[in-house]
Amino acid sequence: MIHIENIRKVYRARGRTVTALDDVSLHVAPGEVYGVIGRSGAGKSTLLRSVTMLERPDRGRVVVDGADLSALSERELRAARQRIGMIHQHFGLLSSRDVAGNVAFPLEVTGTPRRERLKRVAELLDLVGLGGLGGAYPAQLSGGQKQRVGIARALAGSPSVLLSDEATSALDPETTGSILALLRRLNRELGLTVLLITHEMDVVKNICDSAAIMHDGRITEAGGVRELLARPGSELARGLFPLPPPSARPGTTVVDVTFTGEAAEESPTRFVAALARTYSIDVDILAGSIEDVAGGRAGRLRIELPGSPADNTAPLAHLRERGLTLEVAA
Amino acid sequence: MNGLDEILVQALRETFQMVWVSALLTAAGGLLLGVLLILTGRGGLLPCLPVNRVLGLVVNVGRSLPFIILMVAILPFTRMVVGTTIGTTAAIVPLTVGAIPFYARLAETSLREVDPAVVSAARAMGASRWQIVRKVLLREAMPGLVAGLTITVITLVGYSAMAGAVGGGGLGDLAIRYGYQRFETDVMIACVVVLVVLVQLVQMLGDLLVRRLSHRQP
Numbered sequence: 065m066i067h068i069e070n071i072r073k074v075y076r077a078r079g080r081t082v083t084a085l086d087d088v089s090l091h092v093a094p095g096e097v098y099g100v101i102g103r104s105g106a107g108k109s110t111l112l113r114s115v116t117m118l119e120r121p122d123r124g125r126v127v128v129d130g131a132d133l134s135a136l137s138e139r140e141l142r143a144a145r146q147r148i149g150m151i152h153q154h155f156g157l158l159s160s161r162d163v164a165g166n167v168a169f170p171l172e173v174t175g176t177p178r179r180e181r182l183k184r185v186a187e188l189l190d191l192v193g194l195g196g197l198g199g200a201y202p203a204q205l206s207g208g209q210k211q212r213v214g215i216a217r218a219l220a221g222s223p224s225v226l227l228s229d230e231a232t233s234a235l236d237p238e239t240t241g242s243i244l245a246l247l248r249r250l251n252r253e254l255g256l257t258v259l260l261i262t263h264e265m266d267v268v269k270n271i272c273d274s275a276a277i278m279h280d281g282r283i284t285e286a287g288g289v290r291e292l293l294a295r296p297g298s299e300l301a302r303g304l305f306p307l308p309p310p311s312a313r314p315g316t317t318v319v320d321v322t323f324t325g326e327a328a329e330e331s332p333t334r335f336v337a338a339l340a341r342t343y344s345i346d347v348d349i350l351a352g353s354i355e356d357v358a359g360g361r362a363g364r365l366r367i368e369l370p371g372s373p374a375d376n377t378a379p380l381a382h383l384r385e386r387g388l389t390l391e392v393a394a
Numbered sequence: 395m396n397g398l399d400e401i402l403v404q405a406l407r408e409t410f411q412m413v414w415v416s417a418l419l420t421a422a423g424g425l426l427l428g429v430l431l432i433l434t435g436r437g438g439l440l441p442c443l444p445v446n447r448v449l450g451l452v453v454n455v456g457r458s459l460p461f462i463i464l465m466v467a468i469l470p471f472t473r474m475v476v477g478t479t480i481g482t483t484a485a486i487v488p489l490t491v492g493a494i495p496f497y498a499r500l501a502e503t504s505l506r507e508v509d510p511a512v513v514s515a516a517r518a519m520g521a522s523r524w525q526i527v528r529k530v531l532l533r534e535a536m537p538g539l540v541a542g543l544t545i546t547v548i549t550l551v552g553y554s555a556m557a558g559a560v561g562g563g564g565l566g567d568l569a570i571r572y573g574y575q576r577f578e579t580d581v582m583i584a585c586v587v588v589l590v591v592l593v594q595l596v597q598m599l600g601d602l603l604v605r606r607l608s609h610r611q612p
Contacts (some may be wrong), residue, residue, distance in 0.1 A: 116518055145520035156515030159610050160533045170519040172529070201609040218518075227518075 065225060065257040066115065073110055073125030073281075084110040085121060086281040092225075092274070097251050097258040099268045099324070101303070104276030108261035112229050115259065116145050121344040129224055146174050149218030149256075153230035155210040157202040163189070164198035169219040188216040192246060208239035215246065220389050221256075226250070230259035232267060244270045267302045269357050275300060289358040293324040294389050301389075305364035307351045310393035317369045317376045322389040323354065324362045332365050335386065343379050345370055366393070401568060402584055408482050408563035409592070412554045414490035417547045418506050423494040424546070425539065427453065428501025429527060439513070439523050456495030461553045473561075485562030489553055497546040504538030505531055537608040542544060544600025548593050555589075565589055 073085040084107045092098040098371045102108050103279070113119035115126055117133050126133045133144055157166050162184050171181045189195050192212040202210055211231060218226055232240040250256050260267065263315050267287065268275050276286035277299055284301055285292055292300040301322050323332055332354060340347045347367055354363030369376050373392050383390055427449065433439050434446040459467070465488040467480045472487040508531055516530045532539070542596020565585045573582025 118514065118517055142520040146517060148518075150518040151514070152511055152515055154509075154511045156509070156511040158512055158530065158534060159509075160536060160607070162609075169516070169521075169529070173516075173519055173521045173525055203610050221519075293469060 065095040065312065066090070066098075066127060066367045067127040068111070068115065069125040069127070071111075071114055071126065073107075073119065073121045073271070083281050085114065088124075088281070089276075090276060090283065090286065092257060092259050093294065094257055095101070095251070095255050096273040097248070097260070097271050099275045100259070100278055100283075101218070101260075101263065101265065101268055101275060101300075103263060106278040107281040108278055109229060109264075112227055112259070112261050115227055116150065117141055123142075136157055138361050144168065145392055146221050147223050147225075148222050149221065149226040150222040151211065151218050151226070151231045153233050155207075155214045155234075157210060157213055157217075159202055161201075161349055163194065163200050163202070166202070166213055167198075167216045167220055170217060174221065174273060184220065185216075188219055191219070192216045193231045204320070205357035206239070207235045208242060211235065211239075211243050212246065215243075215250070219250070220254075224255075224257060226256050226258045228258060228262075230262055231260065233263065233348075236267075240264075240266070241270070247271060268300070269304050269355065273358055276391075277303075290324050290360060293322055293362050294390055295316055295371035296391055298322075301364065304357065305353050305355075305362075307364060310366070313346065313368075315371065317371060317373045317380075318350065318393040319369065319380065319383075319392050320391045321365045321383060322391075323365070324360070324389070332363065335383065335388070336365075336367060339379055339382065342382065345379065396447050398581060398584060401572070401581075402565075402588065405563060405565045405568040405585070406588060406592075408567075409551065409554055409565045411482055411611035412557055412562060412564055413547060413550045414484050416465060416486050416493060416550055416554075417543070418488040419486075420493040420497050420546060420550070421543055423490065424497030425501050427494060428505055429531070431502045431532070432497065432505045433523075433527070437510075443460050453495040456492070457499065458515075459492075461488070462556050462559060464488055465556065466581050469560075475582060480561040482557075482562050482564075484560055485554065485557035485564075488560075489557065491544055492553060493550055496549060497542060500545065501535075501539055501541030504535040504542055506532040507538060537604045537610075538602050540600060540607060542606075544597060547600075551589065551593060551596070565592075569611055 066086060068090040071085050071086040071088050075082045075084055088111060100111060102110050110119050114121045115128065121134070128148060131144055133141065158169065161169070167188050168181050171184060178290045185198065191197055192215050194209065194212050194216065195292070202213065205213065231294065232243050235243060243336060244267060251258050259313060262268065272289055274288050275292060276283045292298050302370035307320060336347050336349060347369055350368055351362060354361060369379060380390060409441070431449055433447065433451065434442040436443070468488055468491055472484050473479050475487050476483050478484050512534060513526060513530055516526050554564050557564055558570055560569025565588055569582050569585035572578045573585060
């Protein structure tokens with residue numbers, strides 16, 4: 065649905081150059097929720113703004129729903145943007161217009177007749193759970209309500225793609241949860257493809273099917289969330305299920321076990337118990353967390369086995385056979 | 395006292411005429427100039443620094459000239475526009491020319507206050523530049539634009555007092571000619587009272603409008 069191919073963007077200001085996007089490629093499949101995660105300054109915002117050419121990349125191509133946006137004229141580009149929804153960290157609502165007026169804005173831009181506009185606005189407000197609030201002004205709304213207005217406005221043109229620029233970063237955790245649930249629902253019910261950028265691992269954990277990690281203008285990891293979790297040394301796995309820094313006591317082996325896919329459907333404690341029974345060893349659980357991610361259970365567990373790693377080749381091989389990803393921490 | 399009433403009403407009428415015509419022209423001209431300054435400026439929707447610099451220079455020159463000097467300096471221009479250099483109509487030309495740069499800066503400041511995120515959101519929705527100017531910049535800045543216009547109108551009332559120099563008449567002129575030059579203190583006081591009430595009314599009307607237009611947090 066969205067194909068970003070080898071885009072590059074360099075900013076020059078007062079003799080300094082900053083490479084915001086360094087040969088970035090990204091492919092978002094139709095109907096999925098794709099998250100790009102990274103620290104501030106990693107280039108995420110530039111990436112998202114490049115998708116609609118709000119920021120024109122120096123090189124590379126962006127194809128959305130079959131249209132190569134990088135090749136369009138300004139006029140054609142405006143028409144293309146009208147078919148892409150976007151929501152923003154600070155909502156971007158017009159303070160001079162009430163809620164209904166804000167949602168109607170993109171419809172006015174496309175020249176939709178008034179009668180049709182009113183009907184569509186009412187539908188959209190119901191869809192995002194703001195029915196009855198059409199006459200309120202943004203200043204009277206909570207952050208969560210404002211973002212719901214932003215979402216309703218983004219959907220006004222019935223887009224197939226929704227771009228989310230840190231849409232929950234200005235919200236408290238509870239409101240974040242409700243906005244993410246709304247995005248998930250819209251993704252499922254309308255078949256909406258979502259590309260979001262965030263610095264919160266929780267957002268990825270909650271709603272993303274696929275994810276990419278960005279550092280200094282480059283994508284360092286990308287793919288399905290569950291595949292990434294199963295990849296040894298995955299930064300995403302460490303980020304989603306953080307464990308404290310390992311501190312192995314001498315004569316022991318500390319192993320970080322990542323559960324995904326089928327292996328995670330069985331209770332992790334059962335692995336530990338089976339391990340202890342089969343090899344007659346004491347297995348300690350030092351830390352761990354297990355949650356539902358991308359529609360299945362996943363988690364990480366740090367366990368401690370007696371003896372050096374060399375002594376534990378058999379138990380470790382046993383765990384690997386059962387489909388678990390292992391990282392020997394010490 | 396009947397005579398005083400008559401000349402006061404006549405002077406008030408002249409002040410009104412000078413101020414409202416020049417205010418109307420200033421609102422249009424100043425707003426246009428303010429929008430152009432914002433559009434052509436760094437990070438604007440139509441960035442063009444040379445044009446921006448020239449406009450900025452014009453505004454600054456206009457702002458730095460004392461009104462009385464400006465009025466005399468543009469006499470040839472005034473004659474070209476209205477065909478005369480004397481009278482109330484002739485005073486409207488320098489009043490407008492003097493107030494446009496003043497209001498342009500105030501308008502520019504208000505337009506600059508518009509949340510860039512809103513402009514960016516409008517661009518992302520595929521709005522054209524003209525749509526953004528009309529539906530976003532001007533609408534969002536409206537309370538500030540009206541507050542600026544209120545200040546401008548009050549400044550115009552002040553400038554119009556100097557219009558006596560070109561035979562424009564008005565309250566200021568009356569105060570100088572009768573009150574000061576003929577030592578008729580009661581005329582002077584009456585003029586001042588009427589001016590104070592006039593300014594007060596303009597300010598109140600402006601504040602009321604701003605409150606009506608503003609939907610931001612109180």
